[in-house]
Amino acid sequence: MAELAWFKSSHSTNEDAACIEVAETPGVVHVRDSKDKSGPQLAFEPAAWKAFVDFAATAEV
Template identity: 65%
Template structure:
C-alpha cells in the first residue's frame, strides 16, 4: 500500500489517502498527522469535519485493523 498526498488545508495539515482507496468513489478516508494528534476525515465530505486521535490510539487501531483479513 502507498499513500497519496491530497492537499494542505487551512490548518496546515497534509492529508493523505491510501492507494487502496482507488477512484471509484467508494468509502474512503484521509489521514493527516498534526501536532500531537492524528486527524481522520471522509474523503467525500472534506468540509464535514474530522476526528482526532492520539498517536497511540491511532497506532493501536491500525495494528488491530492490519491483523484482520479483508472481507468483501
Template identity: 65%
Template sequence: MTELTWFKSSHSSNEDAACVEVAWRKSTYSSNEGAQCVEVAETPGTVHLRDSKDKTGPQLTFEPAAWKAFIDFAANADV
C-alpha cells in the same frame, strides 16, 4: 502518488512565525472509485481523519498511540 493538500492549522496565529501546516492524504486502503474514501492528516500530537467526499464536514481526531493501536488491530483482523 496522490498530491498532498496543505493548509495552515487553525491553532496557528497570524502574528506568530511558527505555523503548523497539515497535509491530507488519501488512505491506501480506500477504493480508487471513491466509494469509501478516508483521508488522514498526521501532526506530532494528533491524527486527523475525514471523509474525502465531505472535506469541510466533521473530523475525528486520535492521539498517535490510539491511532497506531487501531491500525495494528485492523491489520491483524480476520476479515
C-alpha cells in the same frame, strides 16, 4: 493553524466510495471522510491511532 496535509491510502482508488483521509500533526492524527472534506473530523492521539491500525490490519473480514 496551518492547513493540514491530507493523504489517502495507496490502496484507495477514485472508484472506492469508502475512503478516509489522514493528516498527521505533532501529537494528533486527524481523520476525515474523503467524500466530505468540509465535514466532521476525528482526532486521535498517535498511540491510539496506531493501536487501531494494528488491530484493523489483523482483523478477519
